[in-house]
Amino acid sequence: MDELEITIDGDILEGCLNNNHKSQTILYDKFYSKMLKVCWNYTKDSDTAHEMLQIGFIRVFNKLHTFKNDGSFEGWIRRVMINSCLTRIRKLKSDKVVPDFDLNYIEYNPNYKPIYNNACYDMETKDLINQINELPIGFKTVFKLYAIEGYSHKEISDKLGISEGTSKSQYSRAKRNLKTIIER
DSSP states (O other): OOOOOOOOOHHHHHHHHTTOHHHHHHHHHHHHHHHHHHHHTTOSOHHHHHHHHHHHHHHHHHHGGGOOSSSOHHHHHHHHHHHHHHHHHHHHOSTTOOOOOOHHHHHHOTTOOOOOSTTTTTOOHHHHHHHHTTSOHHHHHHHIIIIISOOOHHHHHHHHTOOHHHHHHHHHHHHHHHHHHHHO
């Protein structure tokens, strides 16, 4: 199901740039649900997801002046949220934050491209998501960022503080493990 992109008029953005509380509230309310789904996909703990969302919106308001109007505003906010989540994951470095997938994430992510091959042609998306969630955390994180979010290995290496080669290796191993899980 395709969901229309949320649009914000220039007056709201201008108000946010001028720290107008009413404008900030409007922007927050319009993007709250979609961005909570983004954060939720980096943790299955409601408190942590809401914390990530709040931190993400603080960053959105602090970095709004960097939005250049050369792309989707919603896409820009999504990137800020993802970067905030990844920063939080690096800080926690624990098993409490596991970037699981869920069906809503796949349905609403504009970068998602379905995988079609002999092993999973007839699979339901929810079954594939469950199998991706069986991957070890490192494999799952790199797989999600590369295959679903569309980040390059260079961007992943910068965001996770790993080498580009490690990102490529983790992605390759994730695909191999996923193939084994699917064939099971």
